[in-house]
Amino acid sequence: MRDFLQAVAALIGPAHLLTDAADTAPYTLDWRRRYQGLPLAVALPGSTAEAAELVKLCRRHQVAIVPQGGNTSTCGAATPDASGRQLVVTMRRLRAVRRLDADNNAITVEAGATLREVQLAAEQAGRLFPLSLASEGSCQIGGNLSTNAGGVAVLRYGTMRELTLGLEVVLPDGRVLDALAGLRKDTTGLDLKQWFIGAEGQLGLITAATLKLFPLPSARATALIGVDDIETAIRWLNGLRQRFDNRLTAFEVIEADCQQAIARHRPGQLPFTAPWLLLIELSDGGDDAALNEALLDWLAGQTPRDGVVAQSEAERRKLWLLREEISEIQKQDGPSIKHDIAVPTSALPQLVRDCGAALRQAYPGVRIVAFGHAGDGNLHYNISYTRPGNVDLFDDEPAVNAIVYDHVYRLGGTLAAEHGIGQLKPQWLERYKDPLALELMRTLKAALDPERLMNPGKWL
Structure with missing residues (x-):
């Protein structure tokens, strides 16, 4: 590998x-500290041309590539394996x-820009890039695209699939697909950019993207409301949609166990508690x-x-x-069995009713920490306690996952709404995904990356 590393150093500097282990350490461990890898090295190309030549070098030397953005993945999608060869x-x-291009409501950015940097660039031009995530200060656009990120404003603006007009991608053979045009309409064949959004770096290296912008809202109304149950929450969601249509930008829910976790670690910050809290925003x-x-008129x-x-603006941010x-x-708060589900x-x-009952029957006293984007059906449904004396919570993970995912798919849902599959869920994808859909995805992988050098060991 010495010749390979010397060639890479000559290419990118x-x-x-x-x-050095000290330099590569930040890139070897995922955000949840669940997956630890050992890379051959970490390469930081400085241009699309360098990235393309780097991929060609990797192909010649049969070195696998693990694309990594801000390393905020919750599924281990951007973590190398322990072989020391990736x-x-x-x-x-x-x-x-x-x-x-403010007149076209479009911005073309490189993949390493953080989400916050893109938001600020749009704001300076009087525009809005609406993707909003808790990790927006560190997650990168390339990673957002690779996982089809969603966040809190999907209800109004959609996921990254809906927010992307074009991509620039280095293919596994080093050729560059330049499809950055900022068009809303183009029926000249297949929409190739969609192949790479949500692929978690398994089909190529995204180096740039053209993204949709929107008028910057000048007015916002934000409320935190307590209700008795999730049924009431969904009635409210439908009522708010009927009254405000697409001015309803976000509709988040936080259940009681999640509120207790907030109270433990951020004492005094919750103004009140209820079986379910709704965070509602209009813009x-x-x-x-x-x-x-x-909003107050509707709430009356x-x-x-x-x-409240x-x-x-200070109260809104709080x-x-x-x-x-x-x-x-x-x-x-400690380890949890995470589920990024949607129905x-x-x-x-x-x-919430049936899955909760099944979990409580299997694990009396189970703690279910549920929160998320109820406006688009996406719930983060996390189990942080199953049974007394359980030294390792993850001993129960397969059984807990089976209960949760069986209920999700019975209701026409998905086991991965916005966080992707990575190393965490490939076996569950095999169990629940339509076999023909998996076959078609693998056919595409084989056509683009026959040597399987792009992010191997993940779900394709």
Whole structure:
């Protein structure tokens, strides 16, 4: 491998090839600290041309590539294996805004730009890039694309699939697919960019993207409301949609066990508790006062247990911080069996009721920490306790997963709404995914990457 590493150093510069264990350490462990790898090295190309030549070098030397963005994956999709023969490739140096076309509501950015950097670039032009995640300060656009990230505003704006107009991708043979045009309509054959969104780096290296922008809202109304049950929450969701249509930007839910975790690690920050908390946000043009008044008028016809409507931007940010910190709070709270599930929104009450009952029957005293994006049916349904004396929570993971996923698929749902598959869920994908769909995906993988050098050991 010495010749290979020397060739890589000559291509991208010695300073951008990390081989020392201390330098590569941040790239070897996933965010949840569940998967630990040992890479051959970490390469940081400085341009699309360098990335393409790097892929060609890897192919000649039969070195596998593990693409890695901000390393915020919860499924181990960006972690190398322990063989010491895989090259981690990160686009951290490719973070330029290549073009911002405000009249076309489009921005072309390189894959290493953080989500927050893209949001700020859009804001400076009076536009909104609406993807919003708790990790937006560190996650990168390439990773957002590779996992088809969703976040809190999917209800109004959609996932990365809906937010992407074009991609630039280095294919496994080193050729570059340049499909960055900012078109809303193009019927010249297959939409090739969709092959790579959600593929978790198994079909190529995304180096740049053209993304949709929207008018920057001038008014927001944000409320935290307590209700008695998930059935009431879904009734409220439908009522808010009927009243406000696409001005309803976010509809998040936080159940009681999750609130208790917040109280343990952020004491005094929850203004009140209830069986379910709803975090609701409207956005529009105009001014905050009119939108707040409209929301308050609608709320006056409901029967919440408790509630607060933000009266300033500072209060709004405080409410959102409660929601955004939940993942970090869970990490501090200890290990959990995580489920990034989605069902039709109409089926959420049945899922919560029936799956919860099945888990409690199997594990009396089980703690179910549920929260997430109820507006699009996506629930983060995490088990942080199963039974007394269980030294390793993950001993129960296969049985817990089977209970949860059986209920999810019975209701027409999915086991991966926005976090991907990675190393965590391939066996479950085999169990639940339509075999023909898997066959077609593997056919595409074999056609593009016959030597299986792009992110091997994951789910394709």
